[in-house]
Amino acid sequence: MLFNSFQFILLFLPITLFIFHTTARINQRVAFILLTLASLLFYSFDNAYYAALLALSIAVNFILGEAIRSRKDDAKTIHNILFIVALLMNLLLLGYFKYTNFFTYNINELLKTHISTSKIDLPPGISFYTFVQIAYIVDAYKGKIKNGSFAGYSLFVSFFPHLIAGPIIHINDMMPQFYNYKISSKTQTYIAAGISIFTIGLAKKVLVADLLAEKANQAYALIGAGHTLSTLDAWIGSLSYTLQIYYDFSGYSDMAIGLAYMFGIKFPINFNSPYKATSIIDFWRRWHITLSQFLRDYIYIPLGGNKAGATGRYRNLMLTMLLGGLWHGAGWNFVLWGGIHGSLLVCAHMFRAHTNSHQLRLPRWTPLITLPLTFFCVHMAWIPFRAEDLYTSYSMATSLFTNHGDTAEFTYVTLRTVLMVLLATVLLPNTQQLFPSDINSDHKDYPIKSALLTWSSSKPHAFAFGLLLTACLFSLTSPSTFIYFRF
Template sequence: MLFPTATFAIFFLIVLPLSWLTMPWPHRWRPFIIAASYVFYSWWDWRFVLLLAGCTLWNQVLAVRIWRTTVQSRRRALLALALAGDLGLLGYFKYYDFFVSSGDNLASYAGLDLPLSLKSIVLPVGISFFTFMAISYVVDAYRGDFEPTTLEKFAVYLSFFPHLVAGPIVRPAELIPQISTPRDPRRVDTSRAFYLIATGLFKKVVIANYLASSIVDQVFATPGQHSSLEILIAVYAYAVQIYADFSGYTDIAIGIALLLGFQFPQNFDSPYAAVSVQDFWRRWHMTLSRWLRDYVYIPLGGNRRGRVLTYRNLMLTMLIGGLWHGAAWTFIVWGGLHGSAMVWERWRGERRGTAERHETTWTRWRARFLTFQFVCFAWIFFRADSFGAAWDMITGLFTRWGEPSPLVTSGVLLAIAVGIGSQYLPARIPRVVMARFSRLPVLGQATVLGLALMVTSVMGPEGVAPFIYFQF
């Protein structure tokens, strides 16, 4: 069930009032919202609801056992069992064919013939997101950071439909306390919710879909048939497309959660205004970045065990982050590029004796420009279907200048400029817009919102493509 569709609109118009009607009675609200979330998830394939329910029961039982067990060796064994189940689930559905095909290729180079076969397993939508949230729950229980809650509350936490299929990745301490206390409808920030939903829809339906259909899909499908200028603009267009697509989804998700009375963490903060790759990851998919830091980088040792191991931990963390995004070597290379850049930035800062400071306007804008170029170059491997396609894109950037470029239109350039330029707007502008919107009477708010949705519908292409991050 996609957010920007009539089906979801009908679903939400039913769920929203019933959620608020049952909210004063948590023993009624929690089963209702679990059922609604399972209906939402089952819209793709009802069988995966059983997978979600099994994951919920598995992690709840083991988290409670971990919390109640005092013998450290048993606690570690229970944690290992929980992680083995979660990672095994993710590994089977998402990585089985990848590992089998990679192993088969490696064996063929060695002259071996392994009896392995591909299964073409259907990837359950959102499995990477709810698996990581489940891991957070059991690891936080192991660390003593969060006491496991009831099965019913945990089921709401894991299946809550606004974040279920593409995040943001919400920690137990961020959401479960909200689930435990009935929300107050008088404290709902509707102006912010409507602003996020409207802007999220515009980013997805207008900017992301337009760039995908106008240039990105065509150039990445057959890079050898396009000029260097078209390839260059397609790379920039994809950078804007994936930002508009994913940040648009999370804006809508955060807005929908707000209307239901719940606060989600921010997931994007103008990532293309970053002054370094490390700064980019503080701004891009922020909930995943923090998850990787707290559950991968720090457990590996972080920066506590010397320079070389710090570099290793940075690289491993980013390689895992790349593999999380997709079961292909191109994603691993993408993660490796970011890991290499972060290692180099850290080495350069240590060599200078202090972290680099961008003290002038010129040095800051130069850092932004170089960071953006690097991020866009890395996106080539993220988007390309294979190394061959990525190499065709890279070589095409240098070998076909001067050829006709019919896909580089004023509309494409304008969409790219809007997507990047919007990230340099002062932070106070959205606050001012929301404040003025909140002062309008109810009829005025409804009129403005209706006009915004109508403009989005008119400007967007026919039909709505799935969100990019649904495949992860």
């Protein structure tokens, strides 16, 4: 079931909200169980097999996690074996569904073998709920999980706002909020704020990302079919995807946070204006923040982090980004994308180390250069990320700088639209900046102080968001999936 569908917005969400808040007044444990069942229903909407697989994964991980957590120091060997078994189980499950055909194809190409392959459908969100459970297993191994119940753990993993595409959260961050849940005067405010944040995310997806997707898909389809794009076509098509993925994932992140608010839960900010970044290091502190933290904590640091000297640090950075690229998709184009970002991060850290060692102070106007330069690098890296294969990536990249034709498939009106969206992306406040600190703990003050731009549960704002939600609903002719759903 998609967040941007009539079934979800008009049926599933209001019914689930009503049942949860009504039941929570009477019996909190029953409310948890009903919300878990609703989340499994949400996940099984297209295929009940996926929900059965998720339920099995939850049960096995909880049993192993409890076994790991309960072991004492005198059973260290068993403790370590259980930990390794739990990690391998999760990685093998993810590897089977996501990488079997990729590795089989490459083995056949490399060794000239003829190992047969069959189509393996990737369960939605398996990468995310696997990472969430790996984090739980590691926390249990380190003794960070003090107590738990199967009902609580099941809700933690399956809670539908984060199930499909994050954010990647820890059980100690989410479950205490559920356990401390109480109906209060703030409940209505949180529900209203949640609906507003959800509406902003829905508008980003439906009114911006899906519009840009038409142009991006057209451009990449033409190249995939062997056509050569003009320079204007290439820039419009590639920029359309760069902005499409921004608003697609930013919209999903807002919708997930808004949905969680409706149930009294605060998710961590997962998206913080990454196209305002002034370095590639800054970009990865803003784009898919919880994934960046996961890669840092569970890959980069275990590899040695920055403790192995400069050379070891750069090697670990590159390996982490290559694995991060492969996590996004089983294809060499994703590995290339990860390699590009790994190389950019290495260069950025080398430059930072050089300036620090020589105590160099950069001029105040440096962001005027570094911001567009960072955006250009990120934009170029999105090309292999979007392309179906390496040849399409090469063709699109070369078309940007080689004028192959005089006639553009796209109009200058389309170019103006793309540039206006880009300008708005850089200049306007992001969603969390619109909400006061008592609603959003990650609120950052924005230079523009305006009651009009600061959300409140007032009638004028309710009317404005009602109009925006109505416009989104009228645009839901054929709901499209979110880009990160396929990862």
